[in-house]
Amino acid sequence: MESSRRRSPWARRTGGALVATGLLLVTFAGTRYVEGAVRAEAVREQWEAAQVRAAVEATRNGVFTSVAAGGFTPGSPLARLRIPSIGLDEIVVAGVGDVELNVGPGHLPGSALPGQPGNSVISGHRDRHFLRLGGLALGDTVVTEMGPRRTQWIVVSRRVLGAGEPALFATVDATLTLTTCWPIRFFGPAPDRLVVTAKPLEPPAAGVQG
Amino acid sequence: MGYAFLRPGLTREDPPVTSGRLFASLALVALAPGAAAAQFTTFVAPPPRVDTVIVADARLTPAPTADSLARANINNMKAWVDSAAGNAVDLRAEVATAAPLPQPGYFADGSPAPNTATPLPLIVLLGASAIGAGTVLLRRR
Structure with missing residues (x-):
């Protein structure tokens, strides 16, 4: 009777190995999430400090001469993205690499800056910053802030495309394109992309140097 | 057997030509690298401007x-x-x-959306499942 109550060595070893492996996996993923959150907070502080500096400079000189807090180096804060309807308020960083997207939504290098003529592409992870992007509906308002330039956008299209399908197109007028993976609730690398396009409520203000 | 092919103008009817100097030259060419304990692979020219x-x-x-x-x-x-x-x-x-190379990450007309796929949710799920299964096995009697 005593021996039947004891755990078998096989179950003990396998159970221990599974728990250890699981802890490693969860620790790895958790470290990535925590690292991203910490860096996102640092990036927000950088952004706010840059905004203050820009405001002081504007008060002194009358013009804004810089927008991005850290230039356009990957990972530096570039703009602020707000979508009130889904409660999104994130600092957009330059670059769409793995490191940058872990910090926040990333601005695709080579695309227009938010509010400037052309297509401005901002991408984010569906499990973090763009978690609620799927709830965005046509007609919703998106706000981007970049230095003194504050642009209000209206969502005009919402498409789901395959990962390899053409999704980004050059435009003459100001366009904001937000992309993330689709489906939002999906375990593993999601096969599709959600592409949300918005147009500005007003034409971009001229004379403000990015 | 002869080496008429080495002498243009000779025909099969001509007497075979054997030359000790020829053999000596070939042997010298074949053995010189070994004797010099070096590798002669090719002519190394200085880089041009x-x-x-x-x-x-x-x-x-x-x-x-x-x-x-x-x-x-x-x-x-x-x-x-x-x-x-x-x-x-x-x-x-x-x-x-030489055509201009596309710069990685740069926006091109008609390009697909940036790769935002992340395996982290799957890793969390696998990790949690492994912990759960391991715990069950450890508690099983």
Whole structure:
């Protein structure tokens, strides 16, 4: 009777190995999430400090001469993205690499800056910053802030495309394109992309140097 | 058996030509590297002054960009390696056919959306499942 109550060595070893492996996996993923959150907070502080500096400079000189807090180096804060309807308020960083997207939504290098003529592409992870992007509906308002330039956008299209399908197109007028993976609730690398396009409520203000 | 093929103008009817000097020359050529304990692979020429040629040709190339300059540098390295190996290199052709390389991550018309796929949710799920299964096994009696 005593021996039947004891755990078998096989179950003990396998159970221990599974728990250890699981802890490693969860620790790895958790470290990535925590690292991203910490860096996102640092990036927000950088952004706010840059905004203050820009405001002081504007008060002194009358013009804004810089927008991005850290230039356009990957990972530096570039703009602020707000979508009130889904409660999104994130600092957009330059670059769409793995490191940058872990910090926040990333601005695709080579695309227009938010509010400037052309297509401005901002991408984010569906499990973090763009978690609620799927709830965005046509007609919703998106706000981007970049230095003194504050642009209000209206969502005009919402498409789901395959990962390899053409999704980004050059435009003459100001366009904001937000992309993330689709489906939002999906375990593993999601096969599709959600592409949300918005147009500005007003034409971009001229004379403000990015 | 003869070596008539080595002497143009001789026919099969001519007497075979054997030359001790020929054998000696061939043997010398074959054995010299071994005797010198060295490897004779090819003629190593000094690198040509490719920069001057590249710049001159780049001026002829329509609308050179920074990307094509990067490509030209790679071609320079290839030209240097080829020249070191004794191969003839046509630098003009290399530069003329060098197309601007797309810069990684740059926005191109009709390009797919950036890769935002992340395996982290799957890793969390697998980790949690492994912990759960392991705990069950450890508690099983």
